[in-house]
Ligand SMILES: CC(=O)SCCNC(=O)CCNC(=O)[C@H](O)C(C)(C)COP(=O)(O)OP(=O)(O)OC[C@H]1O[C@@H](n2cnc3c(N)ncnc32)[C@H](O)[C@@H]1OP(=O)(O)O
């Protein structure tokens with residue numbers, strides 16, 4: 091039977107120590123619920139002695155109907171020279187009313203003398219008294235040995251005495267912390283192995299920080315050395331460079347090392363959970379994140395795409411489905427025919443890699459990318475391009491002319507007036523609009539001209555508009571690339587335009603956005 095590793099999440103405690111992160115009570119409750127659904131064993135949810143928000147959270151978390159996660163309240167050992175019962179922070183910790191608590195204590199001699207400014211003996215008493223007191227209140231106690239690895243390297247005998255004080259007082263789990271994140275995996279492995287051998291009856295845990303970009307590797311090394319509890323945060327958010335990223339650790343230990351951590355069905359929720367937490371934390375999601383990033387299974391090189399089409403294992407270390415992610419085939423100047431074939435076959439199933447059309451479209455794609463287009467992020471423009479080059483597309487409208495008038499100072503914020511003349515269904519149709527920018531006015535004027543013929547375009551909303559200057563050494567004569575993301579509330583799609591004129595680049599991207607919507611709304615215009 092495979093060994094079980096318990097995932098212990100500290101997103102809401104150590105993650106909340108990340109620069110720029112501040113969770114509301116509602117945020118915390120939502121995240122706890124999601125972590126519970128993911129099968130996380132422990133959720134360290136805050137420090138009740140720290141602030142009223144965390145105290146309120148602990149009064150409300152009982153409303154959730156949790157199935158997996160035990161909620162942990164976190165705090166430090168008692169203050170110097172008082173009893174545990176007299177310590178206000180410990181009283182707050184108890185008021186959180188959780189079944190389990192985590193206590194951190196110093197295990198590096200220098201930290202005791204220089205930071206706590208007390209004797210090594212008093213620190214051992216602080217650890218022992220605190221844990222004994224919490225055990226007497228019926229708590230399950232996790233002891234975080236802060237700076238354990240640095241402490242062990244400086245004074246192994248004392249670092250081990252701190253663990254012994256915790257074990258003697260009845261701690262249920264001894265967690266070895268690489269608090270400064272400066273230790274390497276070989277050291278973590280060797281030191282953890284020594285501790286695991288010393289405490290065969292106690293659970294040993296690992297808590298790593300990412301200051302050398304080693305936190306995941308270090309956590310995995312500790313598990314290989316016998317640790318059974320792994321602490322970390324979702325997406326690795328945390329103090330300084332962050333904590334060990336549970337989103338990488340869980341699939342690593344489960345899929346690569348064969349340990350049991352969460353169920354297969356829960357693992358398939360990992361991508362959605364990681365993105366959810368990032369959204370709630372208001373931290374930009376890392377598209378390059380292993381396992382769960384958008385790019386984790388994106389293939390761009392033509393030879394890679396050809397191989398993945400033949401057998402996904404050729405360039406994928408696991409199936410993206412295992413972690414709830416998906417494969418993306420990117421179309422670009424480094425693609426080959428294999429990259430565009432499946433897209434071409436959706437339009438004309440008779441096409442093959444050897445078809446003249448496949449070769450022609452690939453050449454056209456590469457020429458446009460040389461001009462500044464970038465289709466990997468604008469697949470809708472590429473779909474239209476394929477339709478057009480295959481002679482399958484009949485225009486919904488053609489442009490006769492547009493004129494743009496930008497006037498400053500603006501009257502009531504409307505500085506741009508646009509008139510658009512289109513040919514639709516063989517008739518001329520005009521539209522005009524005023525807005526607080528020329529692109530918005532152009533968009534509205536085009537819709538006004540088209541709405542009588544195609545009411546569906548009223549559903550389209552602009553979600554994002556990005557401009558990138560392509561050859562900046564030409565200053566104002568440079569080409570610009572405009573990318574527009576649109577939505578009709580059901581799907582989102584991105585289109586692109588490139589020109590030396592920003593209005594024309596925007597027009598090209600807007601026109602593609604509307605054509606794509608019309609094409610997909612009815613498909614009536616595609617020639618059979
Ligand atoms: C490695 C980690 O991430 S540990 C967790 C760190 N997390 C946090 O600090 C976030 C929550 N912290 C807080 O809200 C506040 O620091 C509080 C409420 C806990 C304490 O606030 P204050 O009483 O004003 O103290 P302050 O934060 O300035 O200083 C920390 C004190 O804790 C003491 N301390 C540090 N570690 C420990 C410990 N393991 N056991 C007992 N006391 C400790 C320090 O020596 C210092 O004491 P001093 O004031 O007598 O010098």
Ligand SMILES: CC(=O)C(=O)O
Nearest residue numbers: 194234236237267269
């Ligand atoms: C306990 C903790 O957060 C640390 O040592 O890093």
